[in-house]
Amino acid sequence: MAATDAGQAVIAGHFGFAAGVKASQRQVPLWSLMLATAWLDVVFVPLYASGVETIESAPDAAPGYGAAIIHADYTHSLLGAIVLSAIFGAVFAWFWGQRTGIVLGLVSFSHWVLDLIVHRPDLPLLPPAIADSPRLGFGLWRLPTASMVIELAIVLFGSFLYWRAARETSAAAGVIHSTRADIAGAVVVVSGVVVLFFDYTGLLG
Numbered sequence: 378m379a380a381t382d383a384g385q386a387v388i389a390g391h392f393g394f395a396a397g398v399k400a401s402q403r404q405v406p407l408w409s410l411m412l413a414t415a416w417l418d419v420v421f422v423p424l425y426a427s428g429v430e431t432i433e434s435a436p437d438a439a440p441g442y443g444a445a446i447i448h449a450d451y452t453h454s455l456l457g458a459i460v461l462s463a464i465f466g467a468v469f470a471w472f473w474g475q476r477t478g479i480v481l482g483l484v485s486f487s488h489w490v491l492d493l494i495v496h497r498p499d500l501p502l503l504p505p506a507i508a509d510s511p512r513l514g515f516g517l518w519r520l521p522t523a524s525m526v527i528e529l530a531i532v533l534f535g536s537f538l539y540w541r542a543a544r545e546t547s548a549a550a551g552v553i554h555s556t557r558a559d560i561a562g563a564v565v566v567v568s569g570v571v572v573l574f575f576d577y578t579g580l581l582g
């Protein structure tokens with residue numbers, strides 16, 4: 378979820394995951410993986426702005442990191458996430474080939490899986506306009522510190538995989554001093570940690 382007055386995001390965790398995927402899918406540009414991982418939230422923004430999807434504070438938590446109940450019944454229903462991810466993957470498959478399209482579609486859907494772990498049960502299977510369905514969410518956000526530590530672990534591990542792959546790529550290209558790879562890895566880890574820091578502390582919220 379995007380950071381808002383009422384709730385915060387696992388956006389750093391999503392980006393950390395994307396960086397880790399880059400390590401094994403090197404033909405896929407990093408920016409497209411980052412976009413894929415945030416795609417459901419990108420579509421959420423106009424729906425939130427128009428009041429179709431909403432966020433409220435969880436009654437069991439102080440406002441801040443992980444304190445949101447998110448009524449994103451279209452973008453974050455299981456069916457909605459599958460459809461949006463399929464569209465996203467299909468568009469990129471058209472330009473960059475089937476393999477890359479499938480990777481990007483799966484990374485887009487990974488957003489829903491990560492959200493499923495942290496959200497309180499607010500993720501329906503189907504949009505309510507189609508049918509009533511159970512709402513899912515394992516609610517790790519009820520333990521904000523544990524959530525933050527796990528999110529941080531994803532950021533650090535994903536950045537590490539990314540950095541190691543970038544070094545291998547520059548070594549394969551005959552570059553002895555892999556400064557660029559080190560800088561790229563540093564940018565990924567620092568931006569992930571900074572985003573998570575502001576998210577967790579709410580200093581920008």
Ligand SMILES: [Zn+2]
Nearest residue numbers: 378417418492
């Ligand atoms: Zn989300």
